[in-house]
Amino acid sequence: xxxxxxxxxxxxxxxxxxxxxxxxxxxxxxxxxxxxxxxxxxxxxxxxxxxxxxxxxxxxxxxxxxxxxxxxxxxxxxxxxxxxxxxxxxxxxxxxxxxxxxxxxxxxxxxxxxxxxxxxxxxxxxxxxxxxxxxxxxxxxxxxxxxxxxxxxxxxxxxxxxxxxxxxxxxxxxxxxxxxxxxxxxxxxxxxxxxxxxxxxxxxxxxxxxxxxxxxxxxxxxxxxxxxxxxxxxxxxxxxxxxxxxxxxxxxxxxxxxxxxxxxxxxxxxxxxxxxxxxxxxxxxxxxxxxxxxxx
Ligand SMILES: NC(=O)c1ccc[n+]([C@@H]2O[C@H](COP(=O)([O-])OP(=O)(O)OC[C@H]3O[C@@H](n4cnc5c(N)ncnc54)[C@H](OP(=O)(O)O)[C@@H]3O)[C@@H](O)[C@H]2O)c1
Numbered sequence: 001x002x003x004x005x006x007x008x009x010x011x012x013x014x015x016x017x018x019x020x021x022x023x024x025x026x027x028x029x030x031x032x033x034x035x036x037x038x039x040x041x042x043x044x045x046x047x048x049x050x051x052x053x054x055x056x057x058x059x060x061x062x063x064x065x066x067x068x069x070x071x072x073x074x075x076x077x078x079x080x081x082x083x084x085x086x087x088x089x090x091x092x093x094x095x096x097x098x099x100x101x102x103x104x105x106x107x108x109x110x111x112x113x114x115x116x117x118x119x120x121x122x123x124x125x126x127x128x129x130x131x132x133x134x135x136x137x138x139x140x141x142x143x144x145x146x147x148x149x150x151x152x153x154x155x156x157x158x159x160x161x162x163x164x165x166x167x168x169x170x171x172x173x174x175x176x177x178x179x180x181x182x183x184x185x186x187x188x189x190x191x192x193x194x195x196x197x198x199x200x201x202x203x204x205x206x207x208x209x210x211x212x213x214x215x216x217x218x219x220x221x222x223x224x225x226x227x228x229x230x231x232x233x234x235x236x237x238x239x240x241x242x243x244x245x246x247x248x249x250x251x252x253x254x255x256x257x258x259x260x261x262x263x264x265x266x267x268x269x270x271x272x273x274x275x276x277x278x279x280x281x282x283x284x285x286x287x288x289x290x291x292x293x294x295x296x
Contacts, residue, residue: 005053008060084136108259154187178246183216186283217280
């Protein structure tokens with residue numbers, strides 16, 4: 001049975017990997033706090049070696065984008081140096097490493113979706129530290145697959161869908177930013193793609209399967225339209241209506257600057273692996289089914 005080591009124990013993607021891996025009969029070994037602390041990358045070595053994995057999936061990260069602005073050093077260790085250490089271990093063990101990165105490595109001023117060949121220029125500390133993680137992995141081993149994803153949501157952990165549903169319980173109207181565009185991505189769909197890629201790179205050393213790929217839900221939207229879809233779905237499942245008032249990002253200042261456009265083009269992953277994630281509206285339906293018990 002294939003042994004897949006995953007960093008992160010309670011996050012959206014690692015939980016989705018565990019759920020799907022169990023269904024597919026794969027052995028998923030999740031490592032994370034408190035035993036392994038990515039802010040101390042040296043804590044990785046013994047558990048990774050002990051697990052004797054066939055492949056590593058690096059999912060855990062410092063993901064609180066705004067807080068990273070004031071905790072740059074900690075975010076750099078967790079998002080930059082720890083993935084680097086993990087990739088050096090993968091190289092020593094002669095196994096592939098899959099790593100999740102982010103749309104926030106881009107500046108957001110491109111017209112149209114970002115390709116893998118576009119030059120990153122992160123505007124936030126979080127984006128810079130995630131880019132450092134990518135660079136350290138590339139420097140450590142060619143046997144890597146870096147997958148940049150975006151706007152992740154799921155029934156697990158913290159995310160925009162859960163935040164909207166929570167706020168909608170007590171509010172009838174919410175102001176939501178309408179001039180930032182991206183691709184909402186469902187964590188169980190990310191898990192489906194990660195496990196398909198993992199299974200292929202374990203058996204096939206073809207270099208064209210390696211490198212950097214974009215991995216997001218099909219379609220695109222902005223936060224306000226995403227919120228409207230969430231509340232339309234919630235209402236059809238028996239929740240009270242919530243109105244969305246679209247506002248510009250300039251009226252919702254945050255410590256970290258976010259890209260105005262972070263749409264990612266997923267053609268390379270499709271061409272290379274025949275993998276395309278479901279359209280985000282379909283995945284949202286699945287997520288809402290799990291989060292909301294219909295009251296009708
Ligand atoms: N969420 C998004 O919208 C988004 C967008 C683009 C890319 N990504 C990338 O996708 C990946 C997965 O994201 P996600 O949404 O699943 O993240 P998540 O739900 O925030 O989960 C992150 C995981 O990392 C763990 N972690 C944090 N600090 C750690 C440390 N010092 N030592 C060990 N584990 C630690 C967390 O553990 P605790 O729960 O115990 O803290 C948690 O299990 C990340 O690499 C992220 O950068 C996410």
